[in-house]
Structure formats: structure tokens, C-alpha cells
Amino acid sequence: GGAFPTAAAAAENGTRKVIPLSRDALQDFMLSIITQKLQDEKQPFYVLDLGEVVSLMDQWKSALPNIRPFYAVKCNPEPSFLSILSAMGSNFDCASRAEIEYVLSLGISPDRIVFANPCKPESDIIFAAKVGVNLTTYDSEDEVYKIRKHHPKSELLLRIKPMLDGNARCPMGPKYGALPEEVDPLLRAAQTARLTVSGVSFHIGSGDADSNAYLGAIAAAKEVFETAAKLGMSKMTVLDVGGGFTSGHQFTTAAVAVKSALKQHFDDEPGLAIIAEPGRFFAETAFTLATTIIGKRVRGELREYWINDGLYGSMNCVLYDHATVNATPLAVLSNRSNVTCGRSKTFPTTVFGPTCDALDTVLRDYQLPELQVNDWLVFPNMGAYTKAAGSNFNGFNTSAIVTHLAYSYPS
Numbered sequence: 003g004g005a006f007p008t009a010a011a012a013a014e015n016g017t018r019k020v021i022p023l024s025r026d027a028l029q030d031f032m033l034s035i036i037t038q039k040l041q042d043e044k045q046p047f048y049v050l051d052l053g054e055v056v057s058l059m060d061q062w063k064s065a066l067p068n069i070r071p072f073y074a075v076k077c078n079p080e081p082s083f084l085s086i087l088s089a090m091g092s093n094f095d096c097a098s099r100a101e102i103e104y105v106l107s108l109g110i111s112p113d114r115i116v117f118a119n120p121c122k123p124e125s126d127i128i129f130a131a132k133v134g135v136n137l138t139t140y141d142s143e144d145e146v147y148k149i150r151k152h153h154p155k156s157e158l159l160l161r162i163k164p165m166l167d168g169n170a171r172c173p174m175g176p177k178y179g180a181l182p183e184e185v186d187p188l189l190r191a192a193q194t195a196r197l198t199v200s201g202v203s204f205h206i207g208s209g210d211a212d213s214n215a216y217l218g219a220i221a222a223a224k225e226v227f228e229t230a231a232k233l234g235m236s237k238m239t240v241l242d243v244g245g246g247f248t249s250g251h252q253f254t255t256a257a258v259a260v261k262s263a264l265k266q267h268f269d270d271e272p273g274l275a276i277i278a279e280p281g282r283f284f285a286e287t288a289f290t291l292a293t294t295i296i297g298k299r300v301r302g303e304l305r306e307y308w309i310n311d312g313l314y315g316s317m318n319c320v321l322y323d324h325a326t327v328n329a330t331p332l333a334v335l336s337n338r339s340n341v342t343c344g345r346s347k348t349f350p351t352t353v354f355g356p357t358c359d360a361l362d363t364v365l366r367d368y369q370l371p372e373l374q375v376n377d378w379l380v381f382p383n384m385g386a387y388t389k390a391a392g393s394n395f396n397g398f399n400t401s402a403i404v405t406h407l408a409y410s411y412p413s
């Protein structure tokens with residue numbers, strides 16, 4: 003393991019393929035960061051595993067070779083992560099002017115961005131026009147009027163609401179997507195405004211979404227293509243299957259569902275560009291969070307610890323993303339042989355975040371060995387919808403948490 007000077011250089015270093023860090027390699031990397039004092043001992047930090055990102059991109063390309071990913075920046079806008087994804091050929095889904103600015107500042111060209119927010123501030127549409135981001139989504143007539151006024155060159159994707167919602171932890175249907183009866187009027191509105199509708203997008207919902215939802219959504223998208231053809235609009239060329247992918251066995255199932263629906267409904271569309279907006283798939287498992295124990299209280303058997311990140315910071319995912327988090331202690335740093343990862347007697351434990359709000363409780367009824375102030379507690383799979391949505395509440399500044407890039411080669 004180690005740190006490359008730049009993420010892009012690492013990703014492009016094609017001579018030896020990086021692989022995901024083993025548990026031990028990750029532990030060693032974190033210990034080396036801490037002991038070499040590359041990390042302020044008082045602050046939490048993230049480790050971004052380059053090999054994991056490489057592996058996820060390989061999995062994507064082999065399972066969905068004809069679907070071009072536009073990584074959803076909102077999920078985790080860490081610049082080194084965006085650079086790695088860019089170097090591996092990903093494009094980007096941006097939700098705002100600021101996200102477009104992050105991506106452009108990395109030297110990525112505007113034609114690799116979809117402005118996939120169906121309801122944008124006028125100022126952001128003006129900005130997209132200025133920098134040449136010419137593809138966006140819509141699901142209301144008012145959006146058509148705003149785009150006609152400020153960015154008539156922009157092509158549109160009609161965002162539809164999937165018929166069968168994916169029953170995801172974070173459903174999108176209650177907020178976004180045209181209903182079936184709204185498709186015709188929304189296409190006509192764009193036609194009247196002389197805007198080009200180049201395709202259809204949808205999102206089945208994020209986090210543990212039911213892959214079957216892709217089937218209905220892709221079938222509904224085909225109906226939109228047919229309606230547009232009936233209205234005499236120019237031929238649609240883009241199908242955007244959105245996000246909702248989770249890595250692991252769920253991804254395999256999702257890829258099968260997407261491919262079979264595409265075969266059924268879009269086999270007769272030569273020249274169709276199929277894109278997706280995965281966020282969680284690439285981000286979740288690539289990041290590990292290390293926190294320090296800043297306080298301790300013993301109440302009988304119960305051990306209570308305060309750590310320096312919490313529900314108002316990275317662990318906001320517990321509230322907003324309906325996630326559950328897991329923690330393991332980082333092996334002994336201070337020559338105390340009684341604290342070794344998972345080996346010693348465990349106690350029922352509560353882990354609090356650092357703010358003065360009792361809601362800020364990260365883990366309850368959790369088993370951990372006895373730990374001390376200044377020990378490190380590590381949270382795996384913390385890349386998706388974590389740091390991105392954290393606050394500065396009580397002065398604990400989530401956006402200031404540093405990310406250290408790690409990589410390892412096969413031995």
C-alpha cells in the first residue's frame with residue numbers, strides 16, 4: 003500500500019493492476035497514516051481504496067458493457083475519487099452549478115456531464131449554458147419554459163416515474179418523474195418550445211432497490227419513445243436508466259434485469275446511447291472511515307464512547323440514507339496488548355457522536371471490546387451519502403475530514 007502523487011496517475015498506471023485492499027492491508031495502511039503522523043490525531047479521516055474502485059469499474063464494464071456510467075457526484079464529490087472515475091472512463095451526473103464546477107475544475111469536458119436535476123434554479127441553467135453542459139432532465143412544463151428562456155441549445159431527457167417503485171430505502175417517486183398521463187403534454191410542451199427531447203430517464207430509488215423495477219421502467223421508457231415518434235418529434239437517441247445499483251450480489255441481479263428488459267424493448271433501436279447514473283455502486287465500498295474515541299463512560303457492564311464524527315457528520319447516512327453502520331476497533335496503537343481487534347472480551351456498547359444532541363447516537367446495543375480514549379474506531383463501507391451531506395453542527399466540520407488514497411498490488 004501507499005499513496006500515489008495523483009489519483010489519476012494511479013488509475014492510469016496500467017503496468018501492474020491494483021487490487022482491493024485486504025483487511026490486513028487496510029489496517030496496516032491506517033496504522034501507517036496514524037503513526038507517521040500524516041494524520042492529525044485529533045481528527046477523523048477516510049481511506050479511499052483505489053483497487054476497490056478499479057474492481058467496481060471492471061465489474062460494471064463486464065456486467066453492463068453497453069451502458070455508460072455517469073457517476074452521480076452528489077453521492078460523494080471527493081475530488082480524488084472523481085479523478086479516478088474520470089481516468090477510468092466514467093462520465094458525470096451533476097445536480098447543481100457547484101457540482102458542475104467541481105467536475106470541470108478537474109479538466110473534464112462539459113460534454114461528459116448530464117445535468118440530471120429535473121428542477122434547476124434559473125441561475126444554474128444560465129451557468130450550464132455558459133459552460134456548455136447541454137444535456138438535462140425535466141418532468142414539468144415550467145422547466146421547459148426556463149430552459150427555453152436560458153439554454154435553448156440544451157437537449158432534454160424526460161424523467162419518468164417508474165410504474166413499480168423499487169421499494170428502496172430512499173424512494174424518488176414521491177418527488178420526481180412524469181406520470182404516464184403527463185408524458186404526452188410534456189413532450190408537446192418541449193416540441194412547442196422547439197427544444198430537442200433526446201431521450202428518457204428514470205430512477206428506481208436508491209439503496210436496496212428491487213431490481214424488478216428496472217423492467218417496468220424500461221418498458222415505460224419505450225412507450226415514451228413511441229409517443230414521441232407519433233408526435234413527429236425527432237428520433238430519441240438516449241436512454242438513461244438512472245441509479246439504484248448496489249455493489250455485490252444485488253448488482254448481478256440488477257444487471258440481468260436491465261439487460262433482459264433492454265433486449266425485450268430496445269433491441270430495435272440501433273444507435274441508441276444507453277447511460278446510467280450510478281452513485282452508491284461506485285462510492286459505498288470504496289471508502290472506510292476512521293474515527294477516534296474522544297470520551298468514555300462506564301456504567302456497570304455498559305461501555306459508552308464518544309467519537310469525533312457522528313449523525314451530524316458522516317453518519318448522517320443513518321438518518322437520511324436509512325443506512326446502518328458497523329464499527330471495528332483499529333488494533334493497538336498504544337502498546338496495550340489487551341485491545342486487539344475482535345479477540346478480547348466484548349461489552350454491550352453505545353457509541354455517541356461528538357455534538358451535544360442525544361439524537362447524535364451512532365451505535366446502540368453493539369458489542370465491542372474495552373476501548374480507551376484516543377483508540378481508533380473504524381467504519382467500513384462509508385462512501386455513499388456520508389461526508390457529502392454532513393454539517394458543521396456544534397463546530398464539528400464534516401467537509402474538513404481528509405481522505406487518504408490507498409492502493410495495493412497482488413503479492
Ligand code: PLP
Nearest residue numbers: 074208245246247279280281282
Ligand atoms: N441520479 C439521480 C437523479 C439521483 O437523484 C441519484 C440519487 O439521489 C442518483 C442518480 C444516484 O443514485 P444511486 O446512488 O442509487 O446510484
